[in-house]
Amino acid sequence: MFELPTVLRADELLDKAFGRAGKATTAKGKDRATRSRNLAVAKVQIAGQTIGSTLRSYVKGFPSLDRLPPFYAELIDVLVDRGRLKKHLGAVDWAADRAEAVTREAVRKIGRSELGELLTLRKAAFGRLASLVDQVSGDLDGLVEARKALRRLPNIDPNVPTIVVAGYPNVGKSAFVRAVSTGRPRVAEYPFTTKGVSLGHFERDGRRYQIIDTPGLLDRPMEKRNRIERQAIAALAHLADVVLFLLDPSETCGYTIDEQTRLLASVQDVFRDVAFVVVENKADLDGPASGHPRISAVRGDGLNEALDRVLERLTSRAPGGAPR
Ligand SMILES: Nc1nc2c(ncn2[C@@H]2O[C@H](COP(=O)(O)OP(=O)(O)O)[C@@H](O)[C@H]2O)c(=O)[nH]1
Ligand SMILES: [Mg+2]
Incomplete structure (x- = not known):
């Protein structure tokens, strides 16, 4: 950086x-x-x-x-x-x-x-x-x-509106970042996870956005964090304009929907001032409906609508309602 x-x-x-x-x-x-x-x-x-x-x-x-x-x-x-x-x-x-x-x-x-x-x-x-x-x-x-x-700090631009993706492992976070960003997302070193962050960019109406996935940080319960991880998460909270939380109602990720909902609550607790958009991934598979928008990162269903919701929250968060 x-x-x-x-x-x-x-x-x-x-x-x-x-x-x-x-x-x-x-x-x-x-x-x-x-x-x-x-x-x-x-x-x-x-x-x-x-x-x-x-x-x-x-x-x-x-x-x-x-x-x-x-x-x-x-x-x-x-x-x-x-x-x-x-x-x-x-x-x-x-x-x-x-x-x-x-x-x-x-x-x-x-x-x-x-x-x-x-x-x-x-x-x-x-x-x-x-x-x-x-x-x-x-x-x-x-x-x-x-x-x-x-x-070793990742090259993330704090001035570009930023969407942080969260959810349990295997719910499809990487698939989502890949599906919506141009080209292959870059994997940048992040000093607190062994896998680094994957950072993608996309454009809407001539504006540039960045979307990042931080494996190891926002994909398991917050209680089990050490001090350093907590601080890394706090740093992300400064950066995030919207958190996109992915649920996997098919539970093929290996976590029950109850566990996933609890993780959502605990991530919300840490990102108190940040807008959340919750979507259900793997709409192509069977699973109970929960009322959240449904998408399929691998098949491409609902991705644009999901991004629209994210961008709505971005705009509404800006001072005076003006796009930032
Ligand atoms: N059927 C189905 N599988 C998906 C979908 N999105 C992701 N997956 C699969 O779920 C697994 C985990 O996806 P990945 O993006 O690595 O999850 P991550 O750990 O949250 O980053 C992979 O085998 C993906 O192919 C989807 O929309 N439908
Ligand atoms: Mg991943």
Whole structure:
């Protein structure tokens, strides 16, 4: 989801900075002393600026956590400790400032130095830069880990109206998502289920909608959830504009209609502020009628009508009744 900079660990950053500085082998100047002094200045500047600008790019490259859409903010809270991430970024920002200050100071000193002091001063500057980077090495490790976690977030657009599909396993959720979305739904990694989310898109009247199925999250009783799953579900609640709940009255899914109705009630309890549309799938098979619209995801019966109902609920939920 997030394009985050590759974060170097402390030793890698020092290799990069001092490696670049080492490539400078000559400098201009009217005499040998000036050339040597200018070369020492160049080496310190290259090393210091590489460290400063690299560290700075990490601070700029991480998403500003306070301004994220609630869906992502909630997910990120489960994946990384936001307080610690802030602390890591603060430390790295401080080190970038210090690297620039150390560099300026060393350059000034070297500019006024005698030929005999150049090597000592240059080495002292390198030593100070190295110890600065070492001081934030734990923070850089923290950023490396945070980046790994954040990159795994699914690419779901919180600004596109979103339908979340729920219901017991084998009621036909995947079949439905496949039947109504254009092309094959993409399966995106979702950090909380082994199967990922399947994400489909469709268009109606020139507007784009996304429909997602989250295997493992909204397909069994809510009571049995651990804390992390609860938070993943809470994140989904921010994202969902409508929940489409599928029942399977044929019970070929392996769950009785009573069990399915109980699951519906418990999902409704979690998604309190979200509109629900309930439909019965597998209309091509025998089963008791329950008064909900009947569809068949595999045969295609009633799919457009089901989507119409969903879109009605979407529009009626928007502020002032205006389509969003
Ligand atoms: N007869 C019939 N079978 C269906 C229908 N929709 C899904 N199925 C079947 O039910 C099984 C489970 O479907 P799937 O979409 O994987 O369910 P999910 O676990 O809820 O995603 C598969 O064998 C599907 O072919 C339907 O409308 N009619
Ligand atoms: Mg499925």
